[in-house]
Amino acid sequence: MRLITSTSRKHTLRAAALVASAAMVAVGVQTGSATAAADRENGATALALSAGQRVSALKDAQAGASSTAAKIGLGGKEKLVVRDVVKDANGTVHTRYERTYDGLPVLGGDLVVHQAKSGSRSVTKATETDISVPTTSASLAPAAAKQKALGVAAAEKTAKADGQAPRKVIWAAGGKAVLAYETVVKGVQKDGTPSKLHVVTDAASGKTLFQREAIETGSGTSTYSGTVPLTTTKTSSGYALTDGARGGHKTYDLKQGTSGTGTLFTNSSDVWGSGRQAAAVDAHYGAAVTWDFYKNVLGRSGIKGDGVGAYSRVHYGNGYVNAFWDDDCFCMTYGDGENNANPLTSLDVAAHEMTHGVTSATAGLNYSGESGGLNEATSDIFGTASEFYANNSSDAGDYLIGEKIDINGDGTPLRYMDKPSKDGGSKDYWSSSLGNNDVHYSSGPANHFFYLLSEGSGAKTINGVSYNSPTYDNSKVTGIGRDKATKIWYKALTTYFTSTTNYKAARTGTLKATADLYGSTSTEYKTVAAAWTAINVK
Template sequence: MNRKTAMAAAVAAALTMGTVMVASSQSPALASGTTANGAGPQAMTTVGRLALLDQADKEAGAVAKALGLGPDERLLPKDVQVDNDGARHVRYDRTYRGLPVVGGDLVVHRAKNGRITSTSWAHEGAIKLNGVTPMLSDKDAASTATRSAKHVKEARTTNLDTSQLLVWAVGKVPVLAYRNTVTGAGEAGANSREAVLLDAGTGAVLDQYEVNPTVSGTGNGVNVGQVTIETSQGGSGYTLTDAAHGGTIVYDSYNSPQSNPAQNARTFSKSSNSWGNGSTSSRESAAVDASYGLAKTWDYYKSTFNRSGIRNDGRGAPAYVHVDNQLLNAFYDDSCFCMSFGDGSSQNGNTPLTALDVAGHEMSHGVTAATANLNYSGESGGLNEATSDIFGTMVEFYAGNTTDPGDYYIGEKLRMGNGYLRRMDNPAADGNSLSCYSSRAGSVDVHYSSGIANHFFYLTAEGTGAKTIGGLSHNGTPCNGDSFNGIGRDKAAQIWYRALSTYLTSTSNYSAARTATLQAAADLYGANSQERYIVSKAWAAVSLGTALPDPGNGNPSPSPTPTSSPTGNPNPGGNALTNGDFEQGTAGWTQSANDITNSTQQSAHGGSWYAWMMGYGSAATETLSQSNIAVPSTGSPKLTFWLKVTTAESGTTAYDTLKVNVNGQTLATYSNANASAGYVQKTVDLSAFRGQNVSISFAGQEDAYLATTFLLDDVSVG
């Protein structure tokens, strides 16, 4: 059953930025029907393909280990094919320290029983670079690219043409590189585009080619001003089809009803590539707003969370402007996978609901539907609405549009009577929204209960106190009179997105959201991080829970790199080991492989770093050790650590082992038979070594069949 929802009952049921969701039944992974025998591909439903991609993603860590990739590399499933005989072929893209690897793609071939039979590589083997800090600045790279372009004349860069850092693995030796897109006169016209690949160390041209998936046109929007938008050329004309963002098409709904915005819809098309005049006198102006806003939202999710479109499948959703009549409303509808924008009403001077943060808000409803799928009622509905406000706001900051600078006001461009639809810094200022949590949260309109999470996010990002942001006054007044600094909006957004995509479910309430964001902060920044502490203070500041004890870490700071050296006391809490929690990277440890990592393919017990040993699925050995450890001379000294064992083996036979050796003597052995769902604390008695300086090593050994992974964290001697 479809359900449209209101954005603000204060302007009747019309003022909305809601969402429509429908229930759907499960579909089988593979569609039924006649298929060819043997190696011919089976037909797959969309749901089945996504399920297989999800399976491939879960396997990615073990696959990377089995293929000998390093801890800085990550495999990202891109496509999958299943043969009639059950064989499976998974195509992966690769990243290195978060950077895309051009030429890093590969196909893993699996037999019906799941065993890897072979691999097709674009660049075989692990990627190894000295670092990912370029010698060439991005500005110098852009300048060099414009001078080096050969496919376009009078090359220039635009606000869309930025330098992208990546790993170029097309040649024999991978190098750090920049990819720039320059614009000039070429085969596709005055706005032809060319990609130029440069060595980020020397500035040498690695490759260059013309890019013509879309044509850049000029638009004048009602809300966003004059901007560059992506259009497509066909025959002698242009359409508002954005192939660079999943084929997103903006239609003129021609006042079709909200229930069916496509009823009278027509494509926007014309012979020239200039759109709108900045006012409502042109029907194209609202379409420019929508096209620009949806593209910026796509780019934000892609660049920030590596998410490709609403459903993360690279597919753009159609958008309809000029929906209905006098419609002070915009909404996302999951049943048609589309977004609709009204033209406003006399209540807001007939300003179209196509503002930048509104576009981000609506597209984010789709992201929520594709992840946590928060029910659109009660406290979960408030979380649903807040998620769209949060990411709509982040899109506004990301876009950097001088006509609509970033702020924490929602819909401030829509000419509402009080100047906005909602405020995240002070939700209650609209007279209806909740700034503080109470038992009423589940019974009020979701656009009002969203204020609690909006307020939490603002306080997490910006802290308390008065400030001016985007030219507007903000005042993050806490409900408990507290005072603290924020961690910055980018970190706050990372925490909220991880909570949304990893921990929240359809029925999550505010208490669950608090738990999820605390866990997300621990995942991203550490269990004892200042970031997690501020998250707890922000929830307490909106009257939900109490703040955690101050970890005493000072201001939040980025996670350390593997090459950083320990600072302060390397042995906190009396730990005789150096860097026992691995949060200082490799400091203090000797490893035979790149075991110490902060890879997100596995999880740490605490913080972000841990040791990932074994998991190859083939004969291998590894050691991780530390020397000159002063065992206490009194009491009952112990070696303690947290261990997580996952395995493809079965039964109680120890095929793959991890031994704990002290001065060459094996004191404990763990194996595939010790598999556990999570980390388990282990203790080894060191009484025989009181007062001695010892060497401790973890020695892993794996047989030729089936993988076992040993994860170590928070190792201590005391």
């Protein structure tokens, strides 16, 4: 999430990300008097794996990667690299792979192999294109590709731009497979946010094929959560903001710096909140709530699913009015706002931004076009779900995005999930031109879908907030509840979405996820279909 104003810069983001894997483990058969629907949901729920089981899973899945590549019909020059394995309680295994061709990474070549306990197999691919190029010898020199990338950075007005050595890749996300270079240009964006601009350049023509910004920016403010519990660690001289219950998450003070880790917050007592600590309290609390939401609601242990905590840095820069997630440091960073007066450390910022890390570690949705809108919507969806989960009376759950930060200066929120167009830029429904919009506006239909699936259409009041959600075809949608809607989106994200998933594919993926959880003849399945139709995705 980021501030959306008339002077907002064009924002493009990373196309793929590294992910962890998990292995098959034996599970006991559940017994009892639960309903068939509950049994189905439990059976399709992902199993939680220990760190050791995950390590074994990676090794086992990679050991069988060559055999899998042959079974699904890949060419002799193609190999699979395991990114993630999700094992459902019913024995179904979803293995996510990156692909290489003749030793080169294939950007947009990711796929997921779904194998049922019975042995039946299906595949979800980011592209159906055959991966093959006439030669892997580039006519364009690496130095020329780097200069092209620096030119892209200059057009984005990236300050202090410094391009790394390009790496040769196969670009497959645009349709036909093309030999290309990927160059990472580091620098500083116009608002002071660090920049890690990835530029993909055709290795023959020098044409820019794709660009994405790897730093995920966000918006919010502090002091909205009131008095909150914190998990800290006792030290020889007092306490430190280290959360041993949540993967060792730490919160640091950058002291207005813009690099490095900073200084770990410590205190003589376990009562926090004075002075510079206030921002740290909000950041530490937001990280804890986000961790607990993913673990207790969705069964995910940490952002990468490996039980390892990220870390937070507060007091970034001078008058920096933003916050961002960075996969490279695996950390959240918060500025102090205009005049260093309002640190951007609210719960909705933490949950939204850390969800970018989850998306990166799973589907890796390209932050451009329709997949970029789905990426942004995923952060809004789970940010909203986390806010409801927190059940904090100082910031009650709602379907408004950024409602506390008053970006517009008139008390209105940044985005609305029940009718996205109320923000003046977001779209309520899908159209063929949707992908041409900024991803924060093309996220609108997916946010609208989630609201309709959760709460249904028409007028209603929830936690004191009034909503009135329309539909494209004037149909009436009856919601299935936020809990089920959240689980459906998460299962689709982790097992059926890929880097290139668009709205049509998201419909397919969520329907498959719903069939897994509740059955293909269930009310939930019919409602998912109806909610997509209600935003003009058919």
